[in-house]
Every structure is written in C-alpha cells, then in structure tokens.
Amino acid sequence: MDKNQPIHHQTIIRIEKLHKKFFTGKHLFTALRDIDLEIKATDFVVIYGPSGCGKTTLLNIIAGIDQPTAGEVEVRDTEIFKLSDDQRGIFRSKKMGFIHQFPLWIKSLNTLENIAFPLLIEGEAEDYALSCAQNVMEELKIADLAKPKPTSLSGGEQQRASLARAIVTNPWIILADEPTGNLDSHASDLLMKFLERLNKKHKRTIILVTHNQDYWPLGTRRIEMKDGEIVRDTHN
Amino acid sequence: MDKKILLKLAYRNLMTHRLRTLLTLTGVIIGISAIVFLVSLAFGLERLVSREITGGNAFQLIDIGTGNSQIVKLDNEAIQKIKSIKEIKNVEPSISIGGKGKKTDVEIDATIIGADKQYLNWSGFSPKWGKIIDEPDKAVINTAYAKFLGEGDPNKYLGQKITLDILIPKDYSGEAEDRKAENQEFLISGIIKDETNVKIYTDYHNLTKLGVKNYSQLKAELVKPSDASYARKAVENMGYRTQYIGDTVAQIEQIFNIFKIILASFGLIALVVAGLGLFNTLTISLLERIKEVALMKILGMKKEDINRMFMTEAVIFGIFGGMAGIIIGIIFGIIANAILNHFAIRAGGDPVTIFYFSPLFLAGMLIFSTLVGFFTGFYPARRAAKVDALDVLRYE
Ligand SMILES: Nc1ncnc2c1ncn2[C@@H]1O[C@H](COP(=O)(O)OP(=O)(O)O)[C@@H](O)[C@H]1O
Numbered sequence: 001m002d003k004n005q006p007i008h009h010q011t012i013i014r015i016e017k018l019h020k021k022f023f024t025g026k027h028l029f030t031a032l033r034d035i036d037l038e039i040k041a042t043d044f045v046v047i048y049g050p051s052g053c054g055k056t057t058l059l060n061i062i063a064g065i066d067q068p069t070a071g072e073v074e075v076r077d078t079e080i081f082k083l084s085d086d087q088r089g090i091f092r093s094k095k096m097g098f099i100h101q102f103p104l105w106i107k108s109l110n111t112l113e114n115i116a117f118p119l120l121i122e123g124e125a126e127d128y129a130l131s132c133a134q135n136v137m138e139e140l141k142i143a144d145l146a147k148p149k150p151t152s153l154s155g156g157e158q159q160r161a162s163l164a165r166a167i168v169t170n171p172w173i174i175l176a177d178e179p180t181g182n183l184d185s186h187a188s189d190l191l192m193k194f195l196e197r198l199n200k201k202h203k204r205t206i207i208l209v210t211h212n213q214d215y216w217p218l219g220t221r222r223i224e225m226k227d228g229e230i231v232r233d234t235h236n
Numbered sequence: 237m238d239k240k241i242l243l244k245l246a247y248r249n250l251m252t253h254r255l256r257t258l259l260t261l262t263g264v265i266i267g268i269s270a271i272v273f274l275v276s277l278a279f280g281l282e283r284l285v286s287r288e289i290t291g292g293n294a295f296q297l298i299d300i301g302t303g304n305s306q307i308v309k310l311d312n313e314a315i316q317k318i319k320s321i322k323e324i325k326n327v328e329p330s331i332s333i334g335g336k337g338k339k340t341d342v343e344i345d346a347t348i349i350g351a352d353k354q355y356l357n358w359s360g361f362s363p364k365w366g367k368i369i370d371e372p373d374k375a376v377i378n379t380a381y382a383k384f385l386g387e388g389d390p391n392k393y394l395g396q397k398i399t400l401d402i403l404i405p406k407d408y409s410g411e412a413e414d415r416k417a418e419n420q421e422f423l424i425s426g427i428i429k430d431e432t433n434v435k436i437y438t439d440y441h442n443l444t445k446l447g448v449k450n451y452s453q454l455k456a457e458l459v460k461p462s463d464a465s466y467a468r469k470a471v472e473n474m475g476y477r478t479q480y481i482g483d484t485v486a487q488i489e490q491i492f493n494i495f496k497i498i499l500a501s502f503g504l505i506a507l508v509v510a511g512l513g514l515f516n517t518l519t520i521s522l523l524e525r526i527k528e529v530a531l532m533k534i535l536g537m538k539k540e541d542i543n544r545m546f547m548t549e550a551v552i553f554g555i556f557g558g559m560a561g562i563i564i565g566i567i568f569g570i571i572a573n574a575i576l577n578h579f580a581i582r583a584g585g586d587p588v589t590i591f592y593f594s595p596l597f598l599a600g601m602l603i604f605s606t607l608v609g610f611f612t613g614f615y616p617a618r619r620a621a622k623v624d625a626l627d628v629l630r631y632e
C-alpha cells in the first residue's frame with residue numbers, strides 16, 4: 001500500500017490544549033485559546049470567522065511554521081513540535097501542502113521549476129521532479145503554463161500553480177488560507193473544484209479558510225472561530 | 237538538497253541580475269588582477285636583478301680575495317691549499333691588472349683581466365658577438381674597446397689583432413720594480429656588451445707567462461650550496477677574505493619580499509573595496525529575496541541548504557573573479573612588458589622580462605580569491621539561513 005495514503009476515518013491531526021500568545025509591545029495578546037481539535041483523514045474542513053480571530057495562526061501551527069505557546073499538535077503519530085526545525089521542515093514538505101492568499105514564487109525559476117521545487121528540496125533528481133510537476137500541472141489543466149515565470153500568470157493561474165506546488169509531493173494534508181481572496185468568481189470556482197476533487201477522489205485532508213459562504217457546503221465539516229476560540233463545529 | 241540544484245539556483249539568480257553580477261565581478265577582477273600585476277612585477281624584477289648579479293649559479297660559488305692584507309698571497313700554493321678543503325670542488329683564479337691598448341699612434345688605458353673560460357662562465361660572462369676561446373693568443377674585448385678601435389658594427393673586429401702594453405706590478409710578480417710588457421698581441425675572439433671602461437679578457441696563463449705569480453681573486457666552487465658557511469670559515473682561517481653572493485641574493489630576496497608585500501597591499505586595497513562590493517551585493521540579494529527565502533523555508537528547505545545556496549553565489553564570485561582576474565593581470569603584465577621593451581629597444585637596450593608569473597603564486601591567488609568569496613559570503617549566508625519565515629510573511 002502506498003505509505004502516503006492515509007487510512008480512512010482515522011484521526012490525522014490531533015490538537016490538544018493549544019494556546020498561542022503574542023507579545024505586542026508590552027501586552028500579551030492571546031491569539032489562540034485552549035483549542036482542542038481532531039481532524040479525520042477524510043475531512044474537508046472549512047474554517048471561517050472574523051478577521052483576526054486566529055485562523056491563519058492556527059493553520060501556521062498545524063503546518064509547523066509557527067510555534068504554539070502551549071499544547072500539543074500531533075500529525076499522524078508525530079508530535080511535530082518535538083522535531084527539530086529542519087526535521088519539521090522536511091515533515092511539512094513531505095506531508096503537507098500550503099496555499100497562501102498571495103502566492104510566493106522563486107523569481108529566477110519558471111512555473112514548472114517552481115512547482116517541482118518541493119521535490120528538489122527533498123533531494124529528488126531534477127528530471128524526476130520536473131516530470132512529476134508536469135503531471136500535476138496537466139491534472140490541474142495548466143500544463144501550457146510551464147515555461148513562463150509564475151509572476152507573469154493571472155491570479156487564478158497562479159493559485160492553481162500554487163495548488164500544483166502544494167500537491168506535487170503527494171502530501172496527506174492541504175492547507176489553504178483564503179486562497180480565493182483575490183480571485184474572480186470563475187477562477188475561484190475552478191480552484192475549489194480541484195480542492196473538492198482532491199478530497200473526494202484522492203482522499204486528501206483539506207483545511208480551507210474562506211469567507212465565501214458559497215464554498216461552505218463543499219466542506220464535510222465547518223468550524224467557526226471567534227477571538228481565538230472555536231465557537232462552532234458542525235459536520236455537513 | 238542536491239549540490240547541482242543549489243549551483244543551478246545560484247547561477248540562475250546571478251543571471252537574473254546580470255548587470256549587478258557583472259559589476260560585482262568586475263570589482264573582484266580589478267582587485268585580483270591588480271595584485272597579480274603588481275606582485276608579478278616584483279617577482280620579475282627580483283629574477284632580473286638576481287640573474288644579473290649571479291648568472292644563475294650564485295649559491296655554488298665563493299669569491300676569495302686578500303682584502304687589504306699584505307701578508308697573505310693568492311698564488312698557486314694558495315689554490316692548492318684551498319682546493320684541499322673538502323667542501324670545495326674546484327678553484328679558478330683571475331688576475332686584474334692595468335695596461336694600455338694601442339692603435340697606430342693612439343693609446344687608451346685598459347684593465348686587463350686574466351681568467352680562463354671556466355671562471356668567465358661562472359661570472360655569467362657571455363659575449364654578444366663571437367665567443368670565449370680557450371687558446372693562448374685569443375682575447376675578448378668589451379664594446380668600450382671596440383669603440384676605441386673604430387665606429388660601426390663591432391662584429392667586424394672579430395678575428396682582428398690587438399696590441400697591448402701590459403703593466404706587471406711588483407706585488408704581482410714579486411720582483412723589485414713594476415715592469416711593462418710591451419706589444420703583446422692577441423686575436424679578438426669575442427666582444428661583450430659593456431660600455432663602462434675598457435676591458436680586455438684573456439687566459440690568465442698569458443699573464444703568468446709574463447711573470448705574474450699572484451692572483452687578484454679566486455672563485456671556489458662548492459660541492460653543495462649548504463656547505464657555504466663551512467667552506468668560507470675554512471678559507472677565512474687561512475687569512476683570506478671571502479664573499480658569498482648567495483648572501484647578497486638572499487638579501488635581494490628579502491628586499492623584494494618587502495617590495496612584494498607593499499605592492500600586494502596596493503592591490504589588496506582594491507580587493508578590499510571589491511570585497512565590500514561583493515558583501516553589499518550579497519546583502520542586497522538577500523534582502524531582495526527575503527520572501528523567497530521565507531518561501532523556501534516554508535516549503536521545507538533546510539537552513540544548511542539555504543546557507544549553502546548563498547555561499548555558492550559568493551564562492552562563484554570568488555572563483556570566477558579570481559580566474560578572470562589572474563588572466564587579466566597576466567594580459568596587462570604582458571602588454572606592459574611589451575610596451576616597455578618597445579621603448580627599451582628603441583633606446584638601444586636589450587629586451588627584458590620584468591614580469592614573472594609564478595604558477596605557485598597564481599594558484600595561491602585563485603585560492604585566496606575563493607576564500608575572499610567564502611568569507612564575504614559567510615555573514616549574508618548565515619543571515620539568510622536564520623530568516624524567520626513568519627516575520628517576513630507577516631509584513632505582506
Ligand atoms: N506575530 C504576531 N505578533 C503579534 N500579534 C500577532 C502576530 N501574528 C498574529 N497576530 C495577531 O493574532 C491575531 C490572529 O491573527 P490571524 O491568525 O492572522 O487572524 P486571521 O487569520 O483569523 O485573520 C490577530 O489579532 C493578529 O493581529
């Protein structure tokens with residue numbers, strides 16, 4: 001069995017008593033307060049809530065980009081904050097894909113090379129990495145955008161390329177933080193369609209932050225946050 | 237991460253900022269080529285000077301004289317005694333006395349030097365026209381004497397007869413009075429380039445035949461150069477004075493080493509400026525790409541790999557700047573030498589090589605330049621590796 005394939009209905013992310021505090025000048029600001037959360041491998045989680053309620057902070061902590069002040073985060077039996085920075089980086093690169101609201105690119109590389117980059121980081125051979133990237137681009141219907149620099153693409157194309165880069169390592173989990181915030185409705189719909197397919201067809205765990213209520217029904221589960229706390233958690 | 241990929245990333249980044257890369261590289265090239273040019277000049281001059289003095293076997297020979305002593309004499313007995321010193325392989329004498337060169341009704345004062353071929357070879361003596369011939373009736377003259385004989389190409393005097401009056405001083409002959417040996421005839425076998433004062437060289441046996449018993453100077457050949465100080469002591473214990481040109485050469489080397497350091501310092505100033513330029517470029521490159529670095533970190537790239545990526549860029553500047561700098565330094569040296577020789581030949585001089593490109597020095601410069609890249613890249617690379625991805629992304 002493909003070891004990348006998560007076992008269905010199993011918990012893939014377990015968060016316990018998570019707190020996140022920031023020092024802002026003299027004041028201690030609590031961004032996340034006592035979060036307990038279990039996410040199943042088959043989940044498509046939609047997170048929403050007012051700006052500043054801690055959604056991005058939560059995603060960053062799940063991805064191991066940010067550190068919790070207290071609490072534990074376990075991703076498939078791995079307590080990610082017990083890993084070293086480099087180990088956590090490798091873990092993230094292999095098991096998680098991230099899409100930001102504003103995609104970032106390596107400017108000296110073309111779109112195909114950018115998408116292949118996570119594989120290169122893992123030490124894969126260049127030819128192999130590029131052919132994987134090519135496949136993913138075909139899947140997302142952007143194969144013809146391989147040559148140009150990603151910054152020359154439209155917003156929608158960039159987000160699809162960003163998704164391609166997120167899934168090129170065949171990760172368990174895809175984290176998308178307001179990925180459609182800057183897109184027109186057509187481009188947004190297209191991106192969401194791919195996310196849904198990743199969840200339904202490829203059995204990937206999706207965690208999506210979005211304000212757009214149109215997409216809430218896509219999720220198998222809906223989490224509302226407020227002031228650093230989860231105030232509602234409903235399964236569709 | 238694969239080293240090839242890191243190299244490619246560094247290369248791509250350098251190529252996306254071509255002008256900046258080129259300018260930074262030019263700085264390094266100027267610094268390195270300045271050092272190569274100046275220090276190779278010092279090397280070249282050093283070689284020129286030490287060759288000029290020694291004729292190449294400086295460390296093999298000791299000069300032996302009497303100083304101002306009236307007691308010790310340099311005669312055949314002395315030669316035998318000195319030859320018996322085991323560190324000494326061979327001894328050759330020379331006699332230097334006064335005389336007159338004669339041409340129909342005119343005369344000119346001349347120094348007459350008696351020495352055989354071996355001695356002249358040791359002295360780095362080489363005629364520009366003709367050669368040294370070890371036959372009793374042959375002599376080598378200098379161009380000063382050729383001028384006395386007449387104008388024009390000195391070549392035409394080869395094989396011609398010269399007539400000399402030779403003064404035999406009493407302390408050379410051991411006789412009661414100075415004596416004059418008149419109308420001694422020789423055939424010119426060679427002419428050396430020397431315009432200073434009139435000199436005529438002939439086999440010393442021609443002078444001993446006329447009654448000379450004491451020599452002016454001896455040259456002793458060492459079995460090996462490391463024996464020099466033993467041999468000198470032994471000779472000095474017999475009451476003679478010695479001179480070892482090896483000492484002079486060592487002194488010259490010392491002086492030139494200081495000269496090299498001074499010249500290298502000038503070049504180093506240029507290189508320091510270039511190093512600052514490189515540092516500046518790398519820092520700007522980091523600040524410009526700080527979001528990319530943050531992205532790389534988020535994508536899981538190791539600190540070590542980020543560090544290496546920046547170090548690669550810095551070292552590329554060092555290696556390529558070094559290689560190009562060395563080549564350009566050599567080219568400028570060759571051009572400068574050619575220009576100098578152009579004027580030297582026009583002024584009637586001989587062409588000389590005043591630049592010497594020591595392979596060891598050039599290899600050292602390449603390593604040095606690489607190290608400059610390495611150390612200049614050190615801080616920006618470490619800074620890049622320490623970038624806090626979240627800090628960077630927060631300010632989007
Ligand atoms: N590094 C930080 N330092 C101080 N405050 C921060 C930092 N990061 C986030 N915050 C604060 O934490 C709160 C939650 O932020 P965030 O997770 O970005 O919210 P959301 O994504 O839901 O809009 C906000 O009030 C924000 O200002």
Ligand SMILES: [Mg+2]
Pocket residue numbers: 055056057177
């Ligand atoms: Mg946010």
